[in-house]
Amino acid sequence: MPFWPRRAVEGPHLPRPQAGRGGPMSAGNKAIVIGAGLGGLAIALRLSARGWQVTVLEHGPSPGGKMNRWESQGFRFDTGPSLITMPWVFEDLFATAGAKLPDHVQLTLVEPLADYAFADGMRFQVSASLPQWLATLRKLEPRGDERFLRFMALGAKLFALSQRTFFRRSPADPPDWASLKALRYMPLRRAWGSYQRTVRAFFQTAHLRQMYERFPTYVGSSPRSVPATLTVIPYLEHAFGGWHVGGGLYEIVLSLSRLLESRGVTIATGQTVVRIATQAGRACGVETADGRLHPADVVIMNGDPSDLPRLLGQANAPGLPEADRSLSGFVMLLGLRRRLDGIAHHTVCFSADYAREFDDLFVRRRFPDDPTVYVSAPSRTDPTMAPAGCEALFVMANAPANDADTWDEPATAEARRRVFARLRQSGFPDIQSDIAVSTIWTPRKMADAYLMPGGAIYGTHSHGWRKAFLRPPNKHRRVGGLYCVGGGTHPGGGTPTVLLSAKIVSDMIARHEGR
Ligand SMILES: Cc1cc2nc3c(=O)[nH]c(=O)nc-3n(C[C@H](O)[C@H](O)[C@H](O)COP(=O)(O)OP(=O)(O)OC[C@H]3O[C@@H](n4cnc5c(N)ncnc54)[C@H](O)[C@@H]3O)c2cc1C
Known part of the structure; x- marks a missing residue:
């Protein structure tokens, strides 16, 4: 049954189904990104560098999404x-x-x-400054500095592991040698536990406990319910610092937009995608609210992945249940x-x-x-x-x-x-x-x-192992040529993680689409 609505629309017609289409690779080089959030801009830049002709369609009046x-x-x-x-x-x-x-x-x-x-x-x-923070810790609780360093050692192990696995590739991909090898570093006893219990095992005073229990809120989650692997969040802040961008963080969005423009990528604002078109099991374009059709060889969703069923034509798709939301x-x-x-x-x-x-x-x-x-x-x-x-x-x-x-x-x-x-x-x-x-x-x-x-x-919260590590996948399970990028998908929310998702998706597209 044809998915595309039978009505007069402006713009070019989408290609009709052809014998032999629907195979694993895209025939052309047109990519459409739904949403100009940080993830959408990042995937647009990566794909344009790989020779894709990219158009970004953004619902809002300016690029950047939540980073505005x-x-x-x-x-x-x-x-x-x-x-x-x-x-x-x-x-x-x-x-x-x-x-x-x-x-x-x-x-x-x-x-x-x-x-x-x-x-x-x-x-x-x-x-x-580490020496300064260690001195403060010594005043806050007996041997607070030693406890902190042990806490950081756990964070460092989990970070090294994440770098080789979770941050680098989608869990949906078959594991490669590097990721299997990395699992040797898994601090099993600690990593599988509760984040809150782990913090309480390392720190004794209510103040340090409360301070470290705040970090899971960086991914919109509760310290009681996330796994101890999220120790990586305080580790990242202590080990690599928290950074301000001169003129405001939005300067990153402006710079990316300029780079994209210089590469011929169009960012069209005020364009809400209302449907993703499919042909022979592959995404072949999108329809915007003004009724225009935009043909594409691959479509990348930067909006929340829970919106995909609706965009794929399931009128009453339930969306993300409240209980699962960050x-x-x-x-x-x-x-x-x-x-x-x-x-x-x-x-x-x-x-x-x-x-x-x-x-x-x-x-x-x-x-x-x-x-x-x-x-x-x-x-x-x-x-x-x-x-x-x-x-x-x-x-x-x-x-x-x-x-x-x-x-x-x-x-x-x-x-x-x-x-x-x-x-x-x-x-x-x-x-x-x-x-x-x-x-x-x-x-x-x-x-x-x-x-x-x-x-x-941050889309879904990270409560429990499944929610934390099996987030909505970067590649649609049924529809070919349809990918997801950004905080709602793997590996999760927060600006650096969103950029990692763009890298994972661009590598995935190269593997699956041949470019
Ligand atoms: C108040 C606040 C504070 C934060 N603080 C921090 C922080 O200090 N540090 C940090 O690292 N992160 C922080 N974050 C999180 C960070 O902003 C996000 O994780 C990141 O910017 C998300 O980028 P994204 O590309 O995944 O999605 P988004 O920014 O959500 O972009 C998705 C875009 O897709 C568009 N879109 C969706 N559906 C459609 C459609 N159908 N058609 C067209 N367009 C569509 C949306 O309009 C949106 O612009 C904060 C976020 C907020 C809101």
Whole structure:
């Protein structure tokens, strides 16, 4: 039965089924990427370097997806990521196009990594300098430095293992010799356990435990439910630092867009893909909301993979169940009329009861009564982010990704009140009367802007081994020539991981499509 709707449409007709088509390889070199998120831009660059003629179709008004920008009255805000890790992954992507990352963006190592404020008044900074952090640890708990180094040794082992396996290739591919060999390094006893139990086995004080239990929220998940392999996340931050990009992280998106343009790649914004066309079991193009047909030899989905069944014609496809979704966020972008001297680039103000907060988020599925609040003040490091004498703040609390939450005026005002209450209780300067410009991103707004289920930032959560390691695959199981890239697929969310997914997918396309 033909999938394509029988109606008059603008644009070229898609090729008709031919005898012999539908084989393992694409006949031509046209690639369409659905979505200009970081993953979509990265795969577009990699494919264009391999000779594909690439078009990127983006639903929103600008490229970047969650990695986006808001500017007002001389203030500049990143609306999504506020730090990057694993900078060499970005270098590797730029090198694909024969470009050098430092010629395009300026990375600055942020020091301290973060300032942590606890509900009982305890406060300490985590330095990017190892000797300095070890000295702090010795003060925080007896033999805290030794315990930390053992914790890092586990993280290092898991990172080395991930580099050879999870970060390099899709679990759907048959294992190669290098990945099988790497499994020898698997620290079996620890890696199979619970992340939270592992943190508690290494650290004794409530403060260090709470601090390290926060890291699974980097992938929108709960420390109680993720496997200990996620120890790799704090390892990455300690070992390789947290980096700011001069002018804001959105400069990465702008640089990639310029590189793509110079290579003849089209990024068409305001183009929502409503269908993926198939012929003889292969993707052969897409239809956009304006009814235009865009023929292609391969289609790469950068939107959430849970949307694929709908795009492939299953009208009532259920989408990603709420129980499987990673966290969303409640974000306030605040431009202040004054400087906040003494404030670090990154500050975390912890809630008084972390267990209750995760119950609110994942069990009761509501915005926490007392949320942990993260504040990024990039203007502390980078004066281009705010007018002279002013400060630009990104303020974020985790929130559940529920479809029914409308985030109307009262709900938004209440969340704002709770965030400011936590900041006040944590000793953060009173800033409410100094706000010159502001805007709020609720989970609803994120869901609508980036077509992400309920605003779930990282697609599925990473609870349990299956969810953490068997994410939606990079290659569609039934439809040839259809691939997935980005945070919703393997290996997962977060900017460097999204770039790794683009590398995995471009290698996969080379193997399966012959280019
Ligand atoms: C508030 C916030 C804070 C974050 N903080 C950090 C951080 O500090 N560090 C970090 O590394 N990461 C962070 N992240 C996560 C990081 O931003 C994401 O993991 C990454 O940017 C995701 O990129 P992506 O390409 O997978 O997807 P996306 O950015 O979601 O891009 C997908 C694109 O596809 C488009 N699209 C979807 N469906 C269609 C369709 N049918 N037709 C056309 N277009 C479509 C969407 O509009 C979107 O632009 C944060 C994210 C948010 C929201």
